Amino acid sequence: MTVLAVRQDGPGTTTVPGPRRRLLGLVIALVVLVVLLVLSVMIGSTSIPPSVVWDALVHSSTGIDQVAVQDYRLPRTIVGLVVGVALGLSGALIQALTRNPLADPGILGVHAGASFAVTVAVGLLGVSDVQGYMWFAFAGALVVTLMVLALGSTRQGSSPVVMVLAGVCVGAVLGGAREALQLTDPDAFDAMRSWNAGSIGGRPLEVVWPILPFLAVALVLAFVVAGPLNAMALGDELAVSHGVSLARTRVLAIIALTLLAGGATAIAGPIAFVGLMVPHVARWIAGPHQRWIFAYSVLLAPGLLLVSDILGRVVLRPGEIPVGVVTAFVGAPVLIALVRRKKASGL
Amino acid sequence: MSSDVDFGRPMLVLRRRRIAVRLERRSVVVCAVLVLALAGLAVLALMTGSYSLGPGEVLSALTGRETGLMHDIVVEWRLPRVTAALVFGAALGVSGAVFQSMLRNPLADPGIIGFSQGAYTGALIVILVVNGSYGQLAGGALLGGMVTALAVYVLAYRRGVQGFRLIVVGIGVSAMLGSLNTWLILKADLDQAMAAATWGAGSLNGTSWDQVIIGGICVLVLLPAAGMLSRPMRQMELGDDAAAALGVRVPAARLGLVVVGVALTATVTAAAGPIAFISLVAPQIARRLARTAGITLAPAALVGALLCLAADYIAQHVAPTPLPVGIVTVVLGGGYLGWLLFTEARRRL
Amino acid sequence: MTTPTRLQVESATIGYDKRVISRDLSVAIPDESFTVIVGPNACGKSTLLRGLSRLLRPSAGQVVLDGADINSFRTKEVARRVGLLPQTSIAPDGITVADLVARGRYPYHGFMRQWTADDERAVRNAMDAAAVTGLSSRLVDELSGGQRQRVWVAMALAQHTDILLLDEPTTFLDITHQIELLELFTDLNQAGRTLVAVLHDLNHAARFGTHLIAMKDGRIVAEGTPEKIVTAELVEEVFGLRCLVVADPVAGTPHVVPLGRDRSR
Numbered sequence: 001m002t003v004l005a006v007r008q009d010g011p012g013t014t015t016v017p018g019p020r021r022r023l024l025g026l027v028i029a030l031v032v033l034v035v036l037l038v039l040s041v042m043i044g045s046t047s048i049p050p051s052v053v054w055d056a057l058v059h060s061s062t063g064i065d066q067v068a069v070q071d072y073r074l075p076r077t078i079v080g081l082v083v084g085v086a087l088g089l090s091g092a093l094i095q096a097l098t099r100n101p102l103a104d105p106g107i108l109g110v111h112a113g114a115s116f117a118v119t120v121a122v123g124l125l126g127v128s129d130v131q132g133y134m135w136f137a138f139a140g141a142l143v144v145t146l147m148v149l150a151l152g153s154t155r156q157g158s159s160p161v162v163m164v165l166a167g168v169c170v171g172a173v174l175g176g177a178r179e180a181l182q183l184t185d186p187d188a189f190d191a192m193r194s195w196n197a198g199s200i201g202g203r204p205l206e207v208v209w210p211i212l213p214f215l216a217v218a219l220v221l222a223f224v225v226a227g228p229l230n231a232m233a234l235g236d237e238l239a240v241s242h243g244v245s246l247a248r249t250r251v252l253a254i255i256a257l258t259l260l261a262g263g264a265t266a267i268a269g270p271i272a273f274v275g276l277m278v279p280h281v282a283r284w285i286a287g288p289h290q291r292w293i294f295a296y297s298v299l300l301a302p303g304l305l306l307v308s309d310i311l312g313r314v315v316l317r318p319g320e321i322p323v324g325v326v327t328a329f330v331g332a333p334v335l336i337a338l339v340r341r342k343k344a345s346g347l
Numbered sequence: 348m349s350s351d352v353d354f355g356r357p358m359l360v361l362r363r364r365r366i367a368v369r370l371e372r373r374s375v376v377v378c379a380v381l382v383l384a385l386a387g388l389a390v391l392a393l394m395t396g397s398y399s400l401g402p403g404e405v406l407s408a409l410t411g412r413e414t415g416l417m418h419d420i421v422v423e424w425r426l427p428r429v430t431a432a433l434v435f436g437a438a439l440g441v442s443g444a445v446f447q448s449m450l451r452n453p454l455a456d457p458g459i460i461g462f463s464q465g466a467y468t469g470a471l472i473v474i475l476v477v478n479g480s481y482g483q484l485a486g487g488a489l490l491g492g493m494v495t496a497l498a499v500y501v502l503a504y505r506r507g508v509q510g511f512r513l514i515v516v517g518i519g520v521s522a523m524l525g526s527l528n529t530w531l532i533l534k535a536d537l538d539q540a541m542a543a544a545t546w547g548a549g550s551l552n553g554t555s556w557d558q559v560i561i562g563g564i565c566v567l568v569l570l571p572a573a574g575m576l577s578r579p580m581r582q583m584e585l586g587d588d589a590a591a592a593l594g595v596r597v598p599a600a601r602l603g604l605v606v607v608g609v610a611l612t613a614t615v616t617a618a619a620g621p622i623a624f625i626s627l628v629a630p631q632i633a634r635r636l637a638r639t640a641g642i643t644l645a646p647a648a649l650v651g652a653l654l655c656l657a658a659d660y661i662a663q664h665v666a667p668t669p670l671p672v673g674i675v676t677v678v679l680g681g682g683y684l685g686w687l688l689f690t691e692a693r694r695r696l
Numbered sequence: 697m698t699t700p701t702r703l704q705v706e707s708a709t710i711g712y713d714k715r716v717i718s719r720d721l722s723v724a725i726p727d728e729s730f731t732v733i734v735g736p737n738a739c740g741k742s743t744l745l746r747g748l749s750r751l752l753r754p755s756a757g758q759v760v761l762d763g764a765d766i767n768s769f770r771t772k773e774v775a776r777r778v779g780l781l782p783q784t785s786i787a788p789d790g791i792t793v794a795d796l797v798a799r800g801r802y803p804y805h806g807f808m809r810q811w812t813a814d815d816e817r818a819v820r821n822a823m824d825a826a827a828v829t830g831l832s833s834r835l836v837d838e839l840s841g842g843q844r845q846r847v848w849v850a851m852a853l854a855q856h857t858d859i860l861l862l863d864e865p866t867t868f869l870d871i872t873h874q875i876e877l878l879e880l881f882t883d884l885n886q887a888g889r890t891l892v893a894v895l896h897d898l899n900h901a902a903r904f905g906t907h908l909i910a911m912k913d914g915r916i917v918a919e920g921t922p923e924k925i926v927t928a929e930l931v932e933e934v935f936g937l938r939c940l941v942v943a944d945p946v947a948g949t950p951h952v953v954p955l956g957r958d959r960s961r
Binding site: 351352353354355356362365367369451582585591592593594595634638639640641 | 796834
C-alpha cells in the first residue's frame with residue numbers, strides 16, 4: 001500500500017516504494033498503455049469492435065472498417081505512441097536538467113523554436129519532406145534550449161520563474177514572427193495552420209520513420225545521463241564531489257532533449273503540458289530516482305496523449321479537437337494546482 | 348537648488364510653498380531629450396507618405412495656417428495615426444513599467460496575466476461567430492482580456508497575490524487560451540483567419556480621430572492614476588514587509604497597480620489590437636537611459652511612445668510592403684531578448 | 697508592576713491563515729526599553745513581532761498602540777510611530793545608499809511633498825546615527841553585508857519613529873558586525889528609543905537587552921530583566937538545553953555556557 005500512500009501525499013513524502021513495487025507499477029503502466037493503444041484504434045468518429053480491429057491487423061481484408069483501421073487509426077495510434085514517449089521523456093529530462101519542476105519543453109519555448117524553424121523551412125524555403133525539415137526542427141529546438149538555459153540562469157544559479165518567463169518570451173517572439181510570415185504569404189502557410197495546432201491525426205507513418213532512429217538515440221542518451229542527473233539534483237558542487245562531469249552530462253542531456261522535443265514537434269506540431277504533467281506523476285509513483293522517473297514517463301506520457309486524443313475525437317463527434325488543445329486544457333489546470341500548493345511557492 | 352545629502356547622482360530640488368520635490372538631474376535631461384526626439388520623429392512621420400511634405404509645410408498645417416488638401420493630409424490623415432502611436436506607446440510603456448516593478452522582473456508584462464491571449468480569444472470569437480464590425484471586435488477583445496486577467500488574478504489569489512504565483516498561473520492560462528486560439532483559427536476559413544491574424548498583429552492602419560480621442564481620454568485618465576500609484580510602487584520594490592512597515596497598504600496598492608496596468612493595455616488593445624513587446628522593452632530601455640534605481644514611469648512612457656512611433660514609421664514607410672506595426676515590435680522584442688542574453692552572458696564572465 | 701507602555705498585545709490570537717501560532721497572547725513592551733524576544737526556532741518570535749508591527753492582524757484580541765487598536769489607525773500614521781526592519785528586504789538594482797535611506801521618509805510624503813527640509817535633515821541624521829554617511833553615494837549592491845544592514849537600519853531611523861522593531865537584525869553577519877550593530881542599537885536605546893528585537897543568540901540578548909521575553913510554542917514563558925530571568929532552569933525549560941549560567945566577565949550580565957553531552961550524564 002506504500003504506492004497508494006505516496007500518491008496521496010504527493011512529492012516530498014519520505015515513504016518511497018522499494019524496487020519491487022516500482023517494477024510492479026511499471027508493469028501496470030505498461031498494461032494500461034496497451035489497453036489505451038487498443039482503445040485508440042477502436043474509438044473514433046465510428047466505433048470499431050475489437051474483432052474487426054484484430055481482423056484488420058492480422059489479415060489484409062478490405063472492409064471499410066478494416067481500411068479505416070489500417071490507413072487511419074493504426075498510424076494515428078503509432079504516431080501517438082512515438083510522440084508521447086518523446087514528449088514525456090523530454091519533459092522529465094528538462095525538469096531534471098534545470099531542477100525546475102515547472103519546466104516543460106512547450107512552456108519553455110522549445111516547441112515554438114522547432115515549429116518556427118519548420119515553418120520557415122516549409123513556407124519560405126520550400127522544404128517539403130521530413131528528412132529535410134526535421135533538421136530545422138532539431139536546430140530550432142537546440143537554439144531555444146540554449147537561449148532559455150542562458151537567460152534563465154542568474155549569478156545565484158537558475159531561478160525557475162526567470163527561466164519560465166524567458167521561455168515564454170522567446171516563444172512569444174517566435175510565435176509573433178511566425179504569424180508575421182503567415183501574413184506575408186497566406187497561401188504558402190495555409191498548410192501549416194493545422195500542424196501548428198499540434199495533432200497526431202492525419203500524419204502518415206512516413207513522417208515517423210526518418211525521425212525514429214534519432215528518438216532511439218535520445219532514449220539511450222537519456223538513460224545514460226539519468227545517474228549523473230540524480231547526483232546533480234543535490235546541487236552542482238555535490239555532484240562534482242561525487243565524480244560527475246557536469247559539462248558532459250549537460251551536453252548529452254541537451255542533445256537528447258533537442259532530439260526528443262524537435263522530433264516530437266516535427267511529427268505532431270507543438271503539444272504542450274504533456275512533458276510538464278507526466279514527470280510529476282512519475283515522481284509521485286517512483287520517488288526521486290531519475291532512471292525510474294524516465295521509465296515511468298516513457299510509459300505514462302503516450303497513455304496521457306492517447307487519452308487526450310481519444311477525448312478530442314469523442315467530445316465534438318463527428319468533429320475533432322486537436323490533441324494539443326486537449327492537453328493544454330488538461331495541463332494548464334495541473335500547472336495552476338501545482339503552483340497553488342504550498343510547497344511550490346517556496347521554490 | 349541642490350541637496351546637502353550626497354545621493355551619488357546630481358539632484359535637482361524644487362521647493363515652493365506646498366511643493367517639495369527631488370528629481371535626478373539625469374532623468375530630467377533624458378526626459379527632455381526624449382521629448383525633443385519624439386517631436387522630431389513626429390514631424391518626420393507627418394512629412395512622409397505618398398505625398399511628401401517639407402517640415403515647414405507640416406508646421407504651418409499643424410498651426411492651422413493651411414487649408415484644403417494640405418490641411419487634410421496632415422491633420423486629418425496623418426496626425427491621428429501619429430497621435431495614436433504616441434499615446435498608445437506611452438500607455439504601453441507605463442503598463443509594462445507597472446508590471447515589471449510589481450513583479451520585480453524584467454521579463455514581465457501585462458501579457459503575463461493572460462491579457463493578450465484572452466483579448467485574442469475574444470476577438471476571434473467575434474470574428475468567427477458573429478462576424479462582427481470593428482467596434483464589436485474591440486469590445487470582444489476588451490471583454491476577453493479583462494475576463495482572463497480577472498480569472499488569473501482570482502486563481503493566483505491565496506492569502507494575497509504573490510508575484511510568483513501570478514506569473515505561473517498567468518502562463519498556464521495563457522497557454523490554454525493560446526492553443527484554443529490556434530484551434531479557432533484552424534476552424535476558420537482563410538479570409539477570416541487572415542482578418543484575425545491582421546488584428547492579432549496590432550495595427551495602426553486606418554486610425555481615425557474617433558478612435559484616437561476615445562482611447563486618448565482613457566489613457567489621460569489612467570496615466571495620472573499610475574502616477575499616484577508610483578510612490579507606493581517604488582516602496583514595494585523594497586519588499587512587501589518593508590513597504591507595509593513604511594505605511595503602504597500593500598494589497599490595495601497591488602490591486603490598484605494591476606487594474607491600472609491592465610486598463611492601459613486594454614485601451615490600446617481595443618483601439619489598435621495587441622501591439623506586442625513595447626511594454627516589455629520600454630521600461631528597461633528607460634531604466635538604462637535614465638540610470639534610475641528601480642523603474643520610473645515618466646521615462647518609460649516617453650520611451651514607449653518613441654518606440655511605438657518609430658516602429659509604426661518603419662512598418663509604414665521603410666518596410667517593402669506596409670506591415671502591421673505589431674510585426675515590427677515583435678522584431679523589437681527579439682532584439683531585446685538577444686541583447687538581454689548578451690549582457691547576461693557578459694555579466695557572468 | 698506598572699511600567700508605562702505605548703505598545704502592547706492584549707489576549708491576541710495571531711497566526712497565518714488557519715494555522716494559529718499564538719493563542720490568547722498578552723505582552724507589553726516597556727517604554728524606552730531594549731526588549732529582546734528569545735526562544736527556539738518556530739516558537740512564534742517573528743510572528744509576535746509581525747503582530748506588533750500590524751503586518752499580521754490578530755484573529756482575536758488586539759494590539760494596542762498609544763491606547764487604541766493599532767488597526768484603527770491609518771497605516772501611514774502607524775508608520776510614523778512604529779518602524780520595522782524586516783527579515784527580508786530587497787534593494788532595487790542601482791539604488792544608492794542615500795536614495796534607499798530617503799525611502800524611509802515615505803510616511804511623511806504627499807503627492808507633491810517628497811523632499812522637504814525636514815526630510816533632508818532626517819535622512820542626514822539617520823545616516824549619521826547609523827554611521828553610513830561616508831557611504832551615502834555608494835550603490836547598495838556593492839556594500840558588504842554589515843554595511844548593508846546598517847543602511848537598512850538608517851532607513852528605519854529616517855522613518856523617525858519612537859518605537860523600532862527589528863526582526864533578526866544580526867543574522868548572516870559576522871561576529872564583529874553583529875556586536876557593532878548591537879552597540880548601535882544600545883546607543884539608539886539610550887537616546888530614548890524603544891527597541892524590540894528578535895535575536896537568536898541568547899548571550900547577545902542578555903548582554904545588550906534591557907528586557908527579555910522568552911517564548912516557547914507560541915506562549916510567553918518568562919519576561920523581565922536578563923539578570924532576573926536568564927537562569928539554568930529557564931534555559932532548560934525553553935530551549936531544552938542543560939547549561940551553566942555564569943557572569944559575563946566583561947559586562948557582568950548572565951552568560952549561558954552549554955554543558956554538552958559528556959557532562960549531562
